[in-house]
Structure formats: structure tokens, C-alpha cells
Amino acid sequence: MVCRRNQSLKEEFDVTTNETDPIPLAGLDDYMERGIKEIISERPEIEAILEDYDIGCGPCTVGQCLLKDIMEVHAIPPEEELEMIRRIHQVIDPDSPFKANKIRKKKSTQKVVIFSPPMQKLVDEHKFIKRLVAHIPHIITSMDLGTEEGRQRVLDGIDFIRNYADRYHHAKEEDLLFKYFDEDLDIIQAMYEDHKNARNHVKNIVMGIETRNWDNVITNLSAYQELLTDHIRKEDDILYPWMDRSITTAQVGTLFSAFNEVDQRFGDAPTRYEKFVNELERDYQSNEE
Numbered sequence: 177m178v179c180r181r182n183q184s185l186k187e188e189f190d191v192t193t194n195e196t197d198p199i200p201l202a203g204l205d206d207y208m209e210r211g212i213k214e215i216i217s218e219r220p221e222i223e224a225i226l227e228d229y230d231i232g233c234g235p236c237t238v239g240q241c242l243l244k245d246i247m248e249v250h251a252i253p254p255e256e257e258l259e260m261i262r263r264i265h266q267v268i269d270p271d272s273p274f275k276a277n278k279i280r281k282k283k284s285t286q287k288v289v290i291f292s293p294p295m296q297k298l299v300d301e302h303k304f305i306k307r308l309v310a311h312i313p314h315i316i317t318s319m320d321l322g323t324e325e326g327r328q329r330v331l332d333g334i335d336f337i338r339n340y341a342d343r344y345h346h347a348k349e350e351d352l353l354f355k356y357f358d359e360d361l362d363i364i365q366a367m368y369e370d371h372k373n374a375r376n377h378v379k380n381i382v383m384g385i386e387t388r389n390w391d392n393v394i395t396n397l398s399a400y401q402e403l404l405t406d407h408i409r410k411e412d413d414i415l416y417p418w419m420d421r422s423i424t425t426a427q428v429g430t431l432f433s434a435f436n437e438v439d440q441r442f443g444d445a446p447t448r449y450e451k452f453v454n455e456l457e458r459d460y461q462s463n464e465e
């Protein structure tokens with residue numbers, strides 16, 4: 177059930193402009209088909225250009241996105257993308273002219289992202305996860321790991337992370353959503369890697385509590401917060417919008433039904449965990465007052 181589109185950049189965009197010639201990608205064509213890491217190691221200036229458009233490929237540790245995939249996944253506005261391509265072209269092939277007077281038009285570009293119902297479900301679950309994660313610094317500064325009650329408080333947060341963020345939410349992504357795509361794609365591999373690292377941090381937090389290694393607890397709580405904040409931002413801003421643009425209406429329907437089945441399997445547990453976040457916020461709020 178891999179998604180219907182695995183289009184190249186040329187298919188995705190209407191490259192003809194002013195009813196005349198296509199934008200000349202000659203010189204760039206070879207680069208479009210190459211891995212971005214390889215391109216950056218060959219032409220380091222390109223990393224800085226991509227960063228100007230909030231495309232952070234340099235620090236990514238997973239695999240090799242092709243340059244054309246990066247263009248498609250990030251879906252930056254057409255004018256900005258044209259400028260970015262022009263700058264990359266300038267680095268790759270400074271001696272050949274780039275006809276920047278021609279405007280590349282995307283077939284569909286939405287400024288405001290309206291998610292499909294299943295994707296919106298995941299975004300809504302992120303909101304609860306983000307609220308819990310945002311409280312991690314408060315949890316760290318106020319936790320009393322020397323008492324049974326204090327330790328239990330942290331373990332209650334871990335219970336939310338394991339059951340709501342991981343088993344309920346991440347499982348929907350890994351077992352259902354990602355299966356609609358080529359899971360070897362770099363961006364999906366990066367998401368798997370994040371999930372795996374998040375699970376390791378959780379394991380280390382629990383181990384730290386069991387072995388009374390408080391430094392380990394604090395280090396891994398902070399690392400989890402940093403990782404999940406960035407992970408959710410990538411999913412909300414980049415991955416989900418791209419996935420929504422890529423799946424068919426029929427696939428959206430199937431996915432929504434599958435998510436509903438997961439919800440039924442979990443019964444009232446998600447609602448209880450969402451209530452847990454509300455109570456946690458109330459507690460910390462009243463402690464501050």
C-alpha cells in the first residue's frame with residue numbers, strides 16, 4: 177500500500193513557464209539525483225544555503241536524502257525555492273547562466289496546512305505529548321528522588337511516555353502510517369531513529385531510578401525533552417504535510433479507520449492519559465502560585 181506518488185521533482189512541478197521553455201536544470205540534473213551528504217561534502221557552501229531555508233541536512237546522521245527529495249519534502253514556496261536552486265546552481269556551475277527571470281510554479285501549494293482527519297489525529301496527540309514534555313524542566317527542578325513519592329511522580333510521567341507517546345502514538349506511526357511510504361526513505365529512517373533513541377532515554381531514566389543514579393535520570397530526561405521537541409516539530413512541519421500531499425483520498429479513509437481501530441483497542445486509556453497531563457499542569461501551576 178505504498179503511496180501513489182513517488183514523483184521526481186520534474187513531475188511534481190510544472191516546470192514550463194511563460195508558455196515557452198522549461199527552466200534549464202542542465203548542470204543541476206545530476207545533482208538532483210545525488211545524496212545531499214555527498215553533495216555537501218563536495219560543496220560545503222550548499223549546507224549553508226539549505227540552512228537559509230530551514231533545511232538542516234548537515235547535522236542529520238541518517239542516510240542520504242537525494243537533493244530532489246529534499247525539495248519535495250520541504251515544500252518551500254515556489255519563489256524561495258527558485259532562489260535556492262539559483263544559489264545552488266551558482267555553486268555547482270557558476271559559469272553557465274541560470275534564467276532566473278522564469279518563475280517555477282508548483283501545481284499545488286498551501287500556505288496554511290489543513291491536515292486530513294487521520295493526520296490531524298496524530299497532530300492532536302502531539303499536543304498532549306508536547307505539554308508533558310514542556311514540563312520536564314519543572315519536573316527536574318522540583319523532583320525529590322530521595323522519597324518513594326518523588327520517584328513515583330517521575331515514574332508516572334514515564335508511564336505516560338511509554339503508553340501514550342510510544343505504544344499508542346508512535347505505534348500508529350510505525351505500524352500504520354509509515355507503511356504507506358517507502359520506509360527506506362531517509363526522512364522515515366530518521367523518524368525510526370528518533371523513536372529508538374527516545375526509548376533508550378526512557379530505559380535509562382528508569383534504570384537511573386532503580387540504581388539511584390540521579391545524574392543519569394536528569395541527563396536522560398533533558399535529552400528526551402530535546403529529542404521529542406525536535407521530533408514533533410519535524411513531523412508537524414515537514415513530514416505530515418508531505419505525507420498528506422502524497423497519499424490518496426482512499427488511503428486517507430483506510431488510515432482513518434485503522435486509527436479508529438487502534439483507539440478502540442486502547443479503550444479509555446488515552447483519555448485517562450490526557451487527563452493526567454491536565455492534572456500535571458494544574459499541580460505545577462498551583463505550586464507556582
Ligand SMILES: [Fe+2]
Pocket residue numbers: 346349367371407411
Ligand atoms: Fe514519531
Ligand SMILES: [Fe+2]
Pocket residue numbers: 298302345346349408411
Ligand atoms: Fe509523532
